[in-house]
Amino acid sequence: SLPTKNNEEFLSKLKNNKNLEIRTYGCTPSIRSEFHELFLNYNVSSQPLTAITILFKTKTDMSTWSTAVDNERNQLIEQFTKLAHELCTYLGTKQYWADFIDPSNGKPYYGPPTSDVLFETDERYQHFGINTIDLGCCRIIQHLQHGTHVFLGCIFTSAPKTDSNIQKLLKEFDISAC
Incomplete structure (x- = not known):
């Protein structure tokens, strides 16, 4: 099964979360080449790469800063990290x-140190349906339905988006592939 026993309740809450959106994107060779310096322990140039974006609709507008925004962002970082760890563990078992x-910090969680970073406002996310807006003083992300009330996390895997294990993962969260 997908979840480990100690996080089953956490994942169950996320599965029923209407503010959570998970999508998968197969990366073409040209897209994969943009990530070769990010993942030093995986040859993205010659092997498959699928991006799994995880978006949370937020209560606060993430284009501004306040204590409420900071608190919500920290909570979502913790939730995303737990979820991403579970999904990476599941894919590893497969x-x-x-x-x-x-x-x-924009760096791979498990991978070796690298000078490349992938912050949520990185233009490479445009390959995965994420719009970035340059406000002059900073960059923000914008979702088609949720506007700037959105938090983004991303998992990368060698599993093709059509693989039965990815499809099972999407089914667990009642979401379809893009």
Whole structure:
């Protein structure tokens, strides 16, 4: 089964969360080449790469800063990290490589240190349906339905998006592939 016993309740709450959106994107060779310096322990140039975006609709507007925004963001970083760890563990048991981007520093969570980063406002996320807006002083992300009330996390894996294990994962969360 997908969840480990100690996180079953946590995952159950997320599965019924209407503010959670998970999508998968197969990466073409040209897209994969943009990530070769990010994942030093996986050859993205010659092996499959699937991005799994995890979006949370937020209560607060993430284009501004306040204590409420900071608190909500910290809670979502914790939730995403738990979820990403569970999904990467699940994919690992199916013999796939998987890593996720730590939202607090933009670096692969499991991978070796790298100078490349992938913050949520990175233009490479446009390949995965995420719009970035340059406000001059900073960049923000914008979701089609939720506007700037959104938090983004991302997992990368060698599992093709059509693989039965990915489909099972999507079914667990009642979501379809893009």
